[in-house]
Amino acid sequence: MPGDEIEVPKELREFMLEGAEETFLGQKNGAKKQYRYGNLHIREYDEKFLLHTDKIDPRKDPIGHLVHDAPEVLVGLACAIFGSSQVTKKILNNNSKKKSFASGLLSSIIIGYLGYSATKKIKNYWE
Template sequence: MPRDEIEVPKELREFMLEEAEETFLGQKNGANKQYRYGNLHIREYNEKFLVHTDKIDPRKDPVGHLVHDAPEILIGLVCAIFSGSQVIKKLDKNSKKKSLASGLLLSIICGYLGYSTTKKLKNIWSK
C-alpha cells in the first residue's frame, strides 16, 4: 500500500461518496471496484476501502495523469513500442511473420521491464 493511501475498514462504516463514479481508469490492485471523485481514487475491497489522491484526474487529462501519477505505465508503453519497432526494422524483411512475432515478444518483455523497474523506483523515491 502506498504511503499516501488511507485504509477505511468497511466494518467501521460504509464509506462512499454519492457523487463518486465507478471507473475502469487506474490499477485495480485486486479491488472489486474502483471509483473516482475529482482527484480522489477509491478502491473497494471485500473488507475495506483504500483511498488516495491523484495529482491529475485521468478523466480530464489522461496524459498528464500518466506523467505525474503513473509514469511506470507511460515508460512501459514507450519501452514496448521502441523495442518492438527496432526488432521489426532489423530482422529479415523476407520473414515478416518471424519479425512480427519477435518484435511482439520483445516489446512485451521490454514493456514489462520498463514498467516494473519504474514502479520499483517510484516506490523507493516516495519513501
C-alpha cells in the same frame, strides 16, 4: 501511491461518497471496483476500501495524469515501442515477416513490462 493510501475497513464503515463514479481508469491492484471523486481514487476490496489522492484527475487530463501520477505507464509504452522496433528490425534482416510479427509482439510485451516495473520500483523508492 502505496505510501499515501488510507485504508478504511468495511467493518468499521461501509461508505461511498455521493457523486463518486465507478471507473475503469487506474490500476485496480486486485480491487473489485474502483471509483473516482475529483482527484480522489477509491478502490473497493472485499474487506476494505483503499483511498489516495492523485495530482491530476485522469478524466479531465489523461496525459497529465500519466505524466504526474503514473509515469511508469508512459515509460513502459515507450520501452515497448522502442524495444520491439529494434528487435523487429534485427529479425526482418534475417527472417520472414511472420516470425518478425510474433517476435516483435513478444519483445514489446517483455521490454514494456520491464520498463514499467523498473520505473514503478524507482517511483516507489522515491516516495
